[in-house]
Amino acid sequence: MQYKNKKHAVEKTQLHIRSKHRDRYNFKSLITTCPELSLFVKPNKYGDASINFFDPEAVKTLNKALLQHHYNIEYWDIPKHYLCPPIPGRADYIHNIADLLASKNNNKIPTGKHIKCLDIGVGANCVYPIIGATTYNWSFVGSDIDATAIASATKIVQRNKNLKTNVELRLQPTPRNFFKGIIRNDERFDITVCNPPFHASLHEAEASTVRKLKNLTKKKPLKPVLNFAGKPNELWCEGGEATFVKNMIYESRRFGTSCFWFTTLISKESNLKGVSKLLEKVNATEVKILTMGQGNKISRIIAWTFLNKAQQDEWGFTRN
Numbered sequence: 001m002q003y004k005n006k007k008h009a010v011e012k013t014q015l016h017i018r019s020k021h022r023d024r025y026n027f028k029s030l031i032t033t034c035p036e037l038s039l040f041v042k043p044n045k046y047g048d049a050s051i052n053f054f055d056p057e058a059v060k061t062l063n064k065a066l067l068q069h070h071y072n073i074e075y076w077d078i079p080k081h082y083l084c085p086p087i088p089g090r091a092d093y094i095h096n097i098a099d100l101l102a103s104k105n106n107n108k109i110p111t112g113k114h115i116k117c118l119d120i121g122v123g124a125n126c127v128y129p130i131i132g133a134t135t136y137n138w139s140f141v142g143s144d145i146d147a148t149a150i151a152s153a154t155k156i157v158q159r160n161k162n163l164k165t166n167v168e169l170r171l172q173p174t175p176r177n178f179f180k181g182i183i184r185n186d187e188r189f190d191i192t193v194c195n196p197p198f199h200a201s202l203h204e205a206e207a208s209t210v211r212k213l214k215n216l217t218k219k220k221p222l223k224p225v226l227n228f229a230g231k232p233n234e235l236w237c238e239g240g241e242a243t244f245v246k247n248m249i250y251e252s253r254r255f256g257t258s259c260f261w262f263t264t265l266i267s268k269e270s271n272l273k274g275v276s277k278l279l280e281k282v283n284a285t286e287v288k289i290l291t292m293g294q295g296n297k298i299s300r301i302i303a304w305t306f307l308n309k310a311q312q313d314e315w316g317f318t319r320n
Contacts, residue, residue: 015293016292117193130156137166150169153169249262263302
């Protein structure tokens, strides 16, 4: 099989400069690392090796191969129907917040287990802790309202020696809470990450998938297939992304001295204006918008802090 057609081997320059995913997928190397991927790899219309990105099992196996090959993960699996996120986009989030931390640390990315990150909605896949722990040696607490997701993430951590001492999983006992019940007294986090549910209803999520598939295949699918899967709480919530982030911001005020940077993904550009106004209303001392690109899609991370200049200076990312 011809694994790489030079004519189409373009660099994905929209991804972060430190991303391990800027080159086209090297399926020959990935199959060497994860032989089961070979079951899903076939030449596409250009003659390049590829997979069917409409097949959830193929996407899941590709993710497994990427995590094994680039992040030295020995074991990774998720229960059926749980979210299987695209690895390059998740990696870009981690690299961008690394730059954000560096902006308050003499432009040097702080590394080591003393740097603590809280992943709100870690999911069954545990991808943010995997990338952050193996790339920058950060410590993570991953929280979720779903006990099955926590059990899955815990299994991933326990079966990978390079995660065991860096990642802790906590079940959020109250679904409407973000930080309360997770952040303990006198516990400090350098940064939080979050991928909010994007849609306001299951109907909206399915309609979005139909539009996406129609644009890609030029045909209207008879039934929407979520190639990256996802349980309802991972895909949609009442009020959608805007309401989810609004509630997170309001609660973050109570933990303003427990965390340096709060961050969350904002997928819909139309939500930025309202979110920015709310952060001004709740007296965030600093707000930053970080732009990420993947393919034709642009997404954003919004970051905010309640620490004043003196508190920021005293924080110290080089502490032991």
